[in-house]
Amino acid sequence: MNTEILGITLMYVLVVALAIPLGRYIGKIFNYEATWLDRLFNPLDKLFFKLGGIDPSKEMDWKQHLGALLTINLLWFVISMFVLTNMSWLPLNPDKNPSMTADLAFNTATSFVSNTNLQHYAGETGLSYFGQLTLMLWQFISAATGIAICGVVFTAMKERTSTTLGNFYSYFVRSSTRILLPIAFIGAVLLLLNGTPMTFAGKDTITTVEGVEQQVSGGPVAAFVAIKQLGTNGGGFYGANSTNPMENPNYFTNIVETVFIFLIPIAMVFALGYVLKRKKLSWMIYGVMTVGFVLLLLPTVSLEMQGNPAIADMGIQHPLGSMEGKEVRFGAAASAYWAINTTVTSNGSVNAMHDSLTPLSGAFTMLGMMVNAFYGGVGVGFLNFYVFIILAVFISGLMVGRTPEFLGKKIEAKEMKIAMIVALLHPLMILGGTALASHLYAGDPATYAGWLNNPGYHGFSEMLYEVTSSAGNNGSGFEGLGDNTPFWNILCGVIMFICRYLPIIGPVAIAGSLAAKRYVPESAGTLKTDTATFGLMTFAVIAIVAALSFFPALTLGPIAEYFSMK
Amino acid sequence: MKTNITKALRLTLVCLVFFSGVYTMAVWAVAQLVPGQGKGFTIEENGKKYHVNVGQAFTQDKYFWSRPSAVDYNAAGSGGSNLGPSNPEHLAEVQARIEHFLEHNPDVTKPEIPSDLVTSSGGGLDPHISVQGAKVQAQRVAKIRGLNLESVNKLIDRHIEPPLWGIFGTKRINVLQLNLALDKIKG
Numbered sequence: 001m002n003t004e005i006l007g008i009t010l011m012y013v014l015v016v017a018l019a020i021p022l023g024r025y026i027g028k029i030f031n032y033e034a035t036w037l038d039r040l041f042n043p044l045d046k047l048f049f050k051l052g053g054i055d056p057s058k059e060m061d062w063k064q065h066l067g068a069l070l071t072i073n074l075l076w077f078v079i080s081m082f083v084l085t086n087m088s089w090l091p092l093n094p095d096k097n098p099s100m101t102a103d104l105a106f107n108t109a110t111s112f113v114s115n116t117n118l119q120h121y122a123g124e125t126g127l128s129y130f131g132q133l134t135l136m137l138w139q140f141i142s143a144a145t146g147i148a149i150c151g152v153v154f155t156a157m158k159e160r161t162s163t164t165l166g167n168f169y170s171y172f173v174r175s176s177t178r179i180l181l182p183i184a185f186i187g188a189v190l191l192l193l194n195g196t197p198m199t200f201a202g203k204d205t206i207t208t209v210e211g212v213e214q215q216v217s218g219g220p221v222a223a224f225v226a227i228k229q230l231g232t233n234g235g236g237f238y239g240a241n242s243t244n245p246m247e248n249p250n251y252f253t254n255i256v257e258t259v260f261i262f263l264i265p266i267a268m269v270f271a272l273g274y275v276l277k278r279k280k281l282s283w284m285i286y287g288v289m290t291v292g293f294v295l296l297l298l299p300t301v302s303l304e305m306q307g308n309p310a311i312a313d314m315g316i317q318h319p320l321g322s323m324e325g326k327e328v329r330f331g332a333a334a335s336a337y338w339a340i341n342t343t344v345t346s347n348g349s350v351n352a353m354h355d356s357l358t359p360l361s362g363a364f365t366m367l368g369m370m371v372n373a374f375y376g377g378v379g380v381g382f383l384n385f386y387v388f389i390i391l392a393v394f395i396s397g398l399m400v401g402r403t404p405e406f407l408g409k410k411i412e413a414k415e416m417k418i419a420m421i422v423a424l425l426h427p428l429m430i431l432g433g434t435a436l437a438s439h440l441y442a443g444d445p446a447t448y449a450g451w452l453n454n455p456g457y458h459g460f461s462e463m464l465y466e467v468t469s470s471a472g473n474n475g476s477g478f479e480g481l482g483d484n485t486p487f488w489n490i491l492c493g494v495i496m497f498i499c500r501y502l503p504i505i506g507p508v509a510i511a512g513s514l515a516a517k518r519y520v521p522e523s524a525g526t527l528k529t530d531t532a533t534f535g536l537m538t539f540a541v542i543a544i545v546a547a548l549s550f551f552p553a554l555t556l557g558p559i560a561e562y563f564s565m566k
Numbered sequence: 567m568k569t570n571i572t573k574a575l576r577l578t579l580v581c582l583v584f585f586s587g588v589y590t591m592a593v594w595a596v597a598q599l600v601p602g603q604g605k606g607f608t609i610e611e612n613g614k615k616y617h618v619n620v621g622q623a624f625t626q627d628k629y630f631w632s633r634p635s636a637v638d639y640n641a642a643g644s645g646g647s648n649l650g651p652s653n654p655e656h657l658a659e660v661q662a663r664i665e666h667f668l669e670h671n672p673d674v675t676k677p678e679i680p681s682d683l684v685t686s687s688g689g690g691l692d693p694h695i696s697v698q699g700a701k702v703q704a705q706r707v708a709k710i711r712g713l714n715l716e717s718v719n720k721l722i723d724r725h726i727e728p729p730l731w732g733i734f735g736t737k738r739i740n741v742l743q744l745n746l747a748l749d750k751i752k753g
Contacts, residue, residue: 007734048584052577072574079578124642133586140585141578169577176581181589188593195619198597198604203642206615208622209745210629216617216641218605223593240644243688245619246606251735307681308651311660316679320696320736324656324685325646328633328694331736335688353646353688356656458650480648565652 004333008301011255011337015262022263023270023282029174030151030275041178048173056170061163062512065152066505068168069145073113073501076138080109083134093128094202095217100126107489108135114500115142115233115377117348117475118492120484122239124217129200132237136224140180143231143264146379147175149504150268153383154275156511157407160519165512179264180231187226190256195249198222221247229260232377234348234475242338242351243327254330254338254351261341261349265375268382276407280530285385288535292374292542297340300361304336308358310565325353336361343368346377348475355453355462355478359565362478363558366465369472370430371546377473380500383507390419390510391545392538393529402527409514422506426471427549429495433467434553437491451488453480457564461557470495611746617641621693622742627670628710629748630695630703632741633682634663637690644689660684673705694738697726713751721747 028035049056060068083090084105088098100108104120111118112135123132148171155165192198197218204216221237225247228235242248242257269289273282305321312318321332330338335352342349343365354365368374373384394411397404404411438460441448452459462478469476470492477483483492528534597604607618616622623639624632632639636647649656663684668674680698700722708718725744729735 003729003733003735003737007730010734048577048580051580053573054577068570068574071570072578075571075574075578122643122645124644133590134582136590137582137586140589141581169573173577176585181585185589185592189596192593192597192604193600195602195607197606198594200594201605204605204617206617208639209616209742209749210622210624210626212623214620214622214639214641216606216620217644220590220594222597222604223590226593238644238689240646240689240691243646244644245621245689245691245693246641249607249619251730255730255734310651310657311681311685314657314661314664315676316664316681316684317677317698318681319698320680320682322651322685323682323687324649324651324660325688326685327688327692328682328696328699328736328738329692334735351688353648355648355650356646358651453648454650454653456652458652461650478648479646480650561650561652 004305004331007251007255008333008337011258014255015259015266018259019263019266020270022267024274026179026267026271027274029178030154030171030271037178037182044177045173048177049169052169054169056167056173058167059164060166060168062152062156062165062508065149065165065168066508069149069504070501073145076113076141077109080113080134080138081105083131084108087128087131090128090130092130092133092200094200095128097125097128103486103489104484107493110493110496111475112138112235113142114473114496115146115231115346115380116470116473116496116500117228117233117235118470118477118496119235119475120489123237124239129219132219132224135235136227139227139231139233139235140176140184143180143227143233143378144172144176146377147179147264147268148172148379149508150379150382151175153386153507153511154272156515158276159515161516163516165515180227183263184227184230187230187256187260188222191225191253192222194253196222196225196253197246217246225257226260228349229257229347230264232261232265232345232347234342236349241349243353245327248351250329251334254334257349257351258334258338258341261338261345261347262375264378265345265381268379272382278530284530284532284535287532288539289374289385291539292371293340293344296344296364296368296374297337300340300364301333301336303358303361304332307332322356322358325356327351339365340368342476343474344371344374344376345381346372346473346475348469350476353479354465354476355480359558359562362461362465363554366468366554366558367547367550369468369474370426370550371542372426372472373542380473380504384503386507386511387419387422387503388538388542388545389529390415391423392534392541393527395541396534396537397527400527402525405520405526406514406529408519408522409517410520411514415510415513418506418510422503423545425502426499426546429471429499430468430550431553433471433491433495434464437463437467440487450482450485453482457557457561461561464553464557466492467495471499473500616742618740618742619693621687621691624741624745627706629745630700630707630741631683633692633695634684634686635690635692636686639691641691644691646688646690647686671703671706674702678702693740693742695741697722697737697739700739700744707748711748717751721751
C-alpha cells in the first residue's frame with residue numbers, strides 16, 4: 001500500500017488510541033476524582049489558588065461562570081495590547097524587531113486571546129521573543145478557558161436539578177496544569193530531539209555551499225509549537241508556520257504535531273461520556289463528527305495526490321501530486337490530512353500553504369471551518385456541537401410529536417431562541433464580512449489592489465477564507481491576502497471577538513437554564529438521543545443549517561475556479 | 567466584577583510566571599542536554615557550519631538544484647508563493663521553470679521532470695527534493711564534473727532517506743548532504 005496513505009492512517013489510529021484514555025482522564029478531572037498524577041498536581045494547584053487569591057470550593061451559577069470568564073479574557077486583551085505596542089523597548093528582543101501598530105496589535109491581541117491565532121504579521125520580523133512568550137501564555141490559557149467552560153457545560157448536563165455548577169477558576173487551573181501542561185511538555189521535548197530550536201539567541205548567520213550569506217532565525221520554538229498544536233491555537237512561531245523546517249523538521253515531528261491537533265478535541269467527546277456515565281452518547285457524537293470529518297478528508301487527499309491539472313497539462317511528471325506550497329518531507333497526502341485536521345478543529349496551523357491547494361480542497365477546508373463542530377476547537381468544538389444537538393432534539397421532537405427533551409430536561413422557547421441565534425450568527429458573520437470586503441473591492445479595485453494575490457474566483461476565495469477563518473476562530477489563511485491593513489485588522493478582530501464569545505455564552509446559558517429545570521425521568525415517550533437515528537438527524541441539521549447556507553458563497557469562489565480549470 | 571478583576575489579575579500573573587517562565591525554562595533546560603543544544607541540527611564540513619534541516623539555494627549547474635523558493639531561501643522570513651492553482655502568473659512561472667530546466671539539462675525530456683522541481687515549497691526552505699528530482703539532474707552534474715553517470719546515480723541512491731520506519735511517508739533526498747558528498751568525490 002502507498003506509504004503516504006499508510007502514514008495518515010497511522011496518524012488517525014494513533015490519535016484515537018490516545019484520545020480515549022485521555023478522555024477518561026479529563027472526565028476524572030472534571031469530576032474531581034483521584035488520578036495518579038495528583039501527588040504532583042495537588043500541591044501545584046494549591047499554589048496557584050493561594051497566589052491567585054481563589055477559593056476553589058466556592059460554587060458559581062452559570063452567570064457567575066461567564067462573568068469570571070469574560071473578565072479574565074478582557075484583562076488578557078489589555079495586557080496583549082500593551083505588550084504588542086511596546087515590544088521595541090521591552091526585554092528579549094535580540095533581533096531588534098519593532099512594536100506593532102495599533103490596528104495590528106488589536107487584531108493580534110483579539111486573535112490570541114480568542115484562541116484563533118490569525119496572524120497578520122510574520123513571527124520572524126513582527127515579534128520579539130518577549131512578544132512570542134506572551135502570546136504563548138495565551139495559547140495555554142485561552143485553550144484552558146475553552147476546556148474549563150466545556151467542563152462547566154458537562155457538569156450542567158450531569159446535574160439533576162441544580163443552579164450551582166462548580167468554580168470556574170478551579171476548572172480553569174486544573175485544565176491548564178493537569179491537561180495542557182504535561183502533554184505540551186512531552187511534545188516540546190519530542191520536537192526538540194528532532195531538531196526544533198529552543199534558544200534565546202538571535203539569528204544565526206551562515207555561508208551556504210554556494211557562498212551566499214544566509215540568516216537562520218532561532219528562538220524558543222519547541223516550547224511554543226507544542227502548545228500551539230495542542231491547544232487548537234495554530235499561530236506559528238515563524239511566518240510559514242509548520243511548513244518551516246525548523247518548526248516541523250521531519251515526518252516524525254509531523255506525526256506528533258498532527259496528532260496534537262485532534263488529541264484534546266476528540267478526548268473531550270469521550271470525557272463527556274465519562275462525566276455523564278453515558279458512553280453511548282459519546283459514541284453517537286463521535287460517530288457524527290467522524291462521518292463529517294471523513295467526508296471532507298477523502299476527496300481532499302485524493303485531489304491533492306492527483307495534483308494540479310493545469311500543471312499536469314504542461315507535460316511533466318506528477319507522481320507526488322500537487323506540490324506548490326507543499327514540502328517534500330510530508331508529501332501531498334499528509335499535507336491534505338493536516339489541512340482538514342486543522343480546519344475542522346479550530347487549530348489553523350498549516351504544513352502546506354492553503355492558498356495553493358487545488359480549488360475543491362480549498363472548498364473542503366472552508367467547509368470544515370464553516371461547520372466548526374467536527375471535533376472542533378478544544379472545549380468550544382463541543383459547545384458548537386451542543387447547539388446542533390439542541391436544534392436536532394427540537395426538530396425531531398416536532399417531527400414525531402413528542403415533547404423535546406434532552407437528558408431529562410425539557411427544551412423550551414428560551415433555549416431554542418438562544419440556539420438559533422448562535423447557529424445563525426456564524427453564517428451572518430461570514431457572509432456579511434465577505435460581502436462587505438467584496439463590495440469595497442469591486443467598487444474600487446485600484447485602491448484595494450494590494451489585497452488580492454490572485455485574480456478572479458481565487459481572489460474571492462482569499463477573502464471568503466479569511467473571514468471564515470476569523471469567524472471559525474481558526475487562524476489559518478489563504479495567506480496571499482494582503483491582510484495587514486486597518487480594514488482587515490479591524491474587520492477580522494471584531495468578527496473573531498463576536499464569534500468567540502457569543503458561541504460560549506449561548507451554550508452555557510442553555511446548559512445553565514436546563515440544569516435548573518426539573519428532571520423528568522426517561523419514559524417510553526422519551527426521544528432517545530444516543531442512537532444512530534438521532535445521530536443521522538443531528539448530521540442532517542448540521543448539513544442543512546451550517547453547510548448549505550454557505551453553498552452560494554462557495555460556488556462563487558472555489559467551485560467556480562474548479563469548473564474554470566476543466 | 568471588582569472581585570473578579572483582582573482575582574483575574576493575580577491568577578494571570580501566576581500563569582505568566584508559570585507558563586511563560588517555568589514551562590519555557592524547563593524545555594530550555596532539556597535543550598541544553600540534547601544534541602545541538604536547542605540550536606537546531608548542524609553539521610560541520612571543511613570548517614564550515616550548515617543547518618541540515620534548513621534548505622539552501624543551489625542554482626549552479628555543478629550542484630543538484632534545490633526546489634524553487636518564493637522567499638529565495640531566506641531563513642529569517644519563511645513563506646510560500648500563495649499563488650492559486652489557476653493563477654496565470656503561477657502557471658507562467660512553472661512553465662518558465664520547466665524551460666529553464668530543459669535548457670540546462672538538454673539530455674532530459676519533459677515527461678521526466680517531477681513537479682517538485684518546478685513548484686515552490688510551503689516555507690520556501692524545503693531541504694529536500696524527490697528521488698526522481700535528483701535522478702533527473704544526474705546527467706548534468708556528471709557531465710560538468712567529469713564523473714561517470716553510474717557513480718553519481720549510486721551516490722544518489724546512498725542518499726535516499728526512506729519513509730519513517732520504512733513504511734510511513736515519502737522517500738526524499740537532502741540536497742545539502744548530497745551536494746556535500748558530491749564535492750568530496752571530486753576531492
